[in-house]
Amino acid sequence: MTPDREDDALSWSGDDDPTLDAGTSAQPNALPGGYTAVGKGSADVGRIEQDGSVTMPADRAPMSNAVLISLGIIGGFYLLYAIGWLVGGLRLQGRADYLVTDVMFQGSLWLAVLAPALWFATVFLVTRNARVWVRLAWLIAGAVLLVPWPFIMTGVIGQ
Helix, strand or coil: CCCCHHHCCCCCCCCCCHHHHCCCCCCCCEEECCCCCCCCCHHHCEEECCCCCEECCCCCCCCCHHHHHHHHHHHHHHHHHHHHHHHHHHHHCCCCCCCCCHHHHHHHHHHHHHHHHHHHHHHHHHCCCCCHHHHHHHHHHHHHHCCCHHHHHHCCCCC
């Protein structure tokens, strides 16, 4: 198929459909009015106006103050969780000698201490194009799942 449809040997009904020109025209990321892009990458598709100009979608809006404050508070919880896992794990070190060797205990202790930071970073990477509520929901789910039980059971509350 040639870039200019007039040069094609055959023409079919529906050849003037603008969605067919997505890979061949000079404006591959734009659709005329009346057409809606769906699927992955549809947020990057612009519009062809009546005068032939192309308007591309605006950049993403920055996060609101409430979202930034919420992320700071949840990030603070994750920092406290990492400290709680460290303190609780170190308090259990003497009691866990009969269950596992020192190398296994140290490895699992440091994985537990790093788990909140890894969860926080992973949620940020995976949900960077998702809606804000999805990111906050995953962060809250991580805050529920990563509660430092050793600190709670042997810390101030458990004594």
